[in-house]
Amino acid sequence: MSSTTQFPAPRLVVTTHTADGTSVFASDSQITPFQPFGPKGSSFSRFHSRLSVPVSNASFPPDLSGTLPRCPPEGVMFCTTDFPPGAQAPMHRTQSVDYCAVISGEIVLSLDGGEEKTVGAGEFIVQRGVNHSWINRSNSVCRCLVVMVAAEKVVTEDGKALEETVFAAKK
Numbered sequence: 001m002s003s004t005t006q007f008p009a010p011r012l013v014v015t016t017h018t019a020d021g022t023s024v025f026a027s028d029s030q031i032t033p034f035q036p037f038g039p040k041g042s043s044f045s046r047f048h049s050r051l052s053v054p055v056s057n058a059s060f061p062p063d064l065s066g067t068l069p070r071c072p073p074e075g076v077m078f079c080t081t082d083f084p085p086g087a088q089a090p091m092h093r094t095q096s097v098d099y100c101a102v103i104s105g106e107i108v109l110s111l112d113g114g115e116e117k118t119v120g121a122g123e124f125i126v127q128r129g130v131n132h133s134w135i136n137r138s139n140s141v142c143r144c145l146v147v148m149v150a151a152e153k154v155v156t157e158d159g160k161a162l163e164e165t166v167f168a169a170k171k
Contacts, residue, residue, distance in 0.1 A: 007082055007104070007143055009033060010045045017058075026060075033082065034066050042083045042134070044069050049077040053149070070166070071096035071148035081144045083107055083136040093131040095164045096148040100125040105142030108135040129154045131165065 009030040016026035033043035046064050052074040069079045071094060080103070083089075091112055106120040112131040119125055129151055136142050153161040 006033075006043070006084065007141060010047075010080055012047050031065065034068075036068060037087075040084060040087065042081055042087050042089055044079055044081050046077065046079040049075065051075045068166070069146070069148070070094065071150050074150050076150065077146075077148040079146055079148075081134075081146060083134060083142040083144070085136055085139050085141065087134075087136045089134040091131055091133045091165070093129060093162060093165045094148065095129065095151060095153060097129065097151045098125070098127040099147045099149075100127060101145045103143045103145055105136070105140045106138050107142045107144060108137055109133075110135055129162065131162075 009032055011028070012031050013028050014026040016024060018024055031045040031047065033045045035041065035043045046067070046069055049061055049064050049072065051072045053076055055076070069077055069081070071077045073095065077096075083105070091110075100119075101124050102119050102121050104121050106118055108116050108118050109125060109127075110116045110133040118137075153163070155161050
């Protein structure tokens with residue numbers, strides 16, 4: 001695989017219990033990445049999402065593989081995002097705290113105040129409801145692992161609640 005090709009589809013192994021409580025594998029599958037912005041845009045592989053926490057380990061989550069990764073208002077979401085060279089996500093804010101690990105490549109995290117940081121493989125981000133954009137200025141694909149946990153709205157000193165701003169897939 002060259003440095004500018006997409007990664008292979010992620011493999012997801014899920015465990016569960018039998019009726020008597022014995023631990024077993026529930027599934028072992030490849031996750032087909034969702035490419036809402038076309039082949040040159042970012043792609044998402046959603047692994048798990050729950051509508052609220054704490055979660056039930058006795059039930060299975062809904063299949064949300066063909067949707068943009070959004071954290072449910074009281075829940076949690078687990079996914080990867082792949083950014084090919086030149087890909088950029090528009091400025092947006094989520095109502096969550098996002099734990100991001102850059103697995104491969106590097107990504108520029110740009111904030112609405114004009115600041116930017118380049119974050120590389122093996123480095124981490126804790127994003128706290130900020131308005132942000134992702135930009136891959138490198139010649140390699142960047143893969144980020146993300147866990148989003150629902151959060152209260154950020155409220156400014158003057159009492160203004162900062163709302164979620166999202167972008168839509170290409171039609």
